[in-house]
Amino acid sequence: MKKNVLTALTAALVASALGSAGAANVPVKMQLKWFPQAQFAGFFVAQAKGFYKAEGLDVTLLPIGDQSPIQTVATGAADFGTTWITDLLTARQQGLPVVHIAQLFQKSGYTLVALKSSNLTDPKQFSGKRVGVWPSGNEYPAVALLKKYGLTTSLDSTVSNPSVQAVTYPFDPSLVFPDKVDLVSAMTYNEIDQIVGLGYSLDKLKIFNTSDYGVNLLEDLMFTTQKTLDNKNFKNSGMSGEEVAARLVRATIKGWNYAVANQKEAVQTVLINCGNTCKGSGTRASAAGHQTWQMTEVAKLYRAGQTLKGNAGLLDRATYDANVKQLMDLGILKSAPSAGAVNYKVWEMATGKKAK
Known part of the structure; x- marks a missing residue:
């Protein structure tokens, strides 16, 4: 009897935590920076394991090829995306209101x-x-x-x-x-x-x-637009854009942590989503072999910096400042980005931690 009461209480708490999005998952379009491959293993694992669904999200992972994800997100064709930090900051310099919300890879590859x-x-x-x-x-x-x-x-x-x-x-x-x-x-x-x-x-x-x-320009971050973050009722879900972003980041980090800890399983999950781009070249043309290599290497980029301090997904302020300074010194950025270029609140909402 006690077990049934606890089970019911747990279910009620989960339902309450999911809020209005619990029953009908909110559609979210996530723009990847390339075709499906282990570079995005954490996203595919989060989808396959139901981590997004548990957050009340119905996430579609969109491939893109050799275009910049900035354009699809900035135009509203996608809600969120992954890209590199220089791409994001130069886009802001050009007037596109894109915002960094989580840093997955902590080291440049x-x-x-x-x-x-x-x-x-x-x-x-x-x-x-x-x-x-x-x-x-x-x-x-x-x-x-x-x-x-x-x-x-x-x-x-x-x-x-x-x-x-x-x-x-x-x-x-x-x-x-x-x-x-x-x-x-x-x-x-x-x-x-x-x-x-x-x-x-x-x-x-x-x-x-x-x-x-000395050129450690960060890659594979998550971003969205200021318009999405400011939305008080994201796709009539009853949730704000910031809340949706936090749920997306939380589930994605969970997916990445699982993928890095279970790399063989993660590779199999990736292979289900793979096309011809999952193969290597020549003697390394096996999709499974190439994706195994890839998973091993991206795990090193994820499992570094703030991740090793228990803060997966956090953009290290010192590293960010160093990236900005370098890009300004080199003339790639004409001026320092405004404070709105990075939103730490989303990460804090996703993790329950304070960004330091």
Whole structure:
């Protein structure tokens, strides 16, 4: 009898916590930064495990390819999205009212990769070289690294004789590396494994992690618009936009914590959602193998910084300030972002903790 009373009480408390969204889940469109892959494992796990549903949310995860998620969220085609911090801050500089609400990856996974036979050992040697970069705001970490070492690129139309030739390519390193570029952009969790699959084992590569050279521009954050946060009745749910955002962040963090702790299971969840982009290249063409590599590497980016302090999803203020200063010093940002660029209240609502 006591057990039944406790069960009923627990159910009542859960229903109360979910509020008006408990019965009919609120539709939420979440824009991912790329196609389905383990880079977004926490989102897929949160969906598969019912973590979103438990928060009263019916979340649709939207793939995008090589476009910027900023546009779909800013135009209202999606409610929330993931992107990189430089993309978000430069968008705000251009007048788009996008707002950072949670920081998932606590460390940058961006690298530039060269063949070891090129004898490149320091970014100072990149002058006169061809560097493969990605479009749609994904080139900024490479530009930041080059500018830090006094190098200009062909991406800057104001420079008549750039020291580095930037070669924009659509994310597949096999299209340019190593014949058309001397260095190529590669994420630790994706393109490095693809390059290995092309026949260039790790011992044949020289990998320049931008974070090792003081360019630790944060990636994979969650964001929305100020309009969504200010909405007092999100999609007639009876909840404010901030409340919906907090529930989304809370469930997503739960999904990421589970994915990192259960990586094999997380990979299987990702594979259910995968298409051809889940495969690696050449000898690493197995989707399962490539996604296993990817899950291992993204777990390192998630399990760092504030996550190790028990504050998963929190944007570290010192790291953020350092990112802003670097982007301003390099001229990528013309002025410091307003305080509204980051909303810590959503994270505090999601976790019950105080952002420090």
